[in-house]
Amino acid sequence: MYGGQEKLDNLVWDKNDEESGKAQNQMRLKKKCRQVEELAKEKFGKPASLISPLIFGGFNILYRIHLDGTSPDVMVRLPCPSLVQFPSEKTAYEAATAALIAKRTQLPVPRPLCYGQDSPVGPFIIMERVENCGSVSARLNRRSENPSAPHVLDSNVSEAVLEVIW
Structure with missing residues (x-):
């Protein structure tokens, strides 16, 4: 089609x-x-x-x-x-x-x-x-062995980190 x-x-x-x-x-x-x-x-x-x-x-x-x-x-x-x-x-x-x-x-x-x-x-x-001291994306990124890997949201981000960002 x-x-x-x-x-x-x-x-x-x-x-x-x-x-x-x-x-x-x-x-x-x-x-x-x-x-x-x-x-x-x-x-x-x-x-x-x-x-x-x-x-x-x-x-x-x-x-x-x-x-x-x-x-x-x-x-x-x-x-x-x-x-x-x-x-x-x-x-x-x-x-x-x-x-x-x-x-x-x-x-x-x-x-x-x-x-x-x-x-x-x-x-x-x-x-x-x-x-610039970094990005929000980096703070919420799931840790990876490969520093070139695309950012993926870490589902275990702590409430404290979310409060600071918000």
């Missing part, structure tokens, strides 16, 4: 990979990096400078920005063009979700400092930079 579907799926994957590469190249351009610095300068009223590397993950790119006289640095998060459907809505929902998690839990999540839809760089979130 679905004969040949896998070939179509591969075509879609190839097209998505090609679009992802184009988007990443576009987001790495010096012009785009300067626009991100200008956005941070405008929002915080301080000189801003990009700290490499750029971080690509999921459907977003993160620019680490140092603001003169301020610590810690901030992160400017932009959706990758051509990879995201409805980037304005996505960004607004993610900013609201991150703000709610920061307010109602003790999870060390980056608190959104500001976000917007209309800017030279498109929709954005500027958030605190939080040093």
Whole structure:
């Protein structure tokens, strides 16, 4: 019934990979990096400078920005063009979700400092930079002899660990 579907799926994957590469190249351009610095300068009223590397993950790119006289640095998060459907809505929902998690839990999540839809760089979130000390996935992972094995939820996770995470 679905004969040949896998070939179509591969075509879609190839097209998505090609679009992802184009988007990443576009987001790495010096012009785009300067626009991100200008956005941070405008929002915080301080000189801003990009700290490499750029971080690509999921459907977003993160620019680490140092603001003169301020610590810690901030992160400017932009959706990758051509990879995201409805980037304005996505960004607004993610900013609201991150703000709610920061307010109602003790999870060390980056608190959104500001976000917007209309800017030279498109929709954005500027958030605190939080040093990563591991992932929730790693804390809930069933122990394995093979460190490269995919994470599998440990059904014997203690209540204490769950309380700390929650």
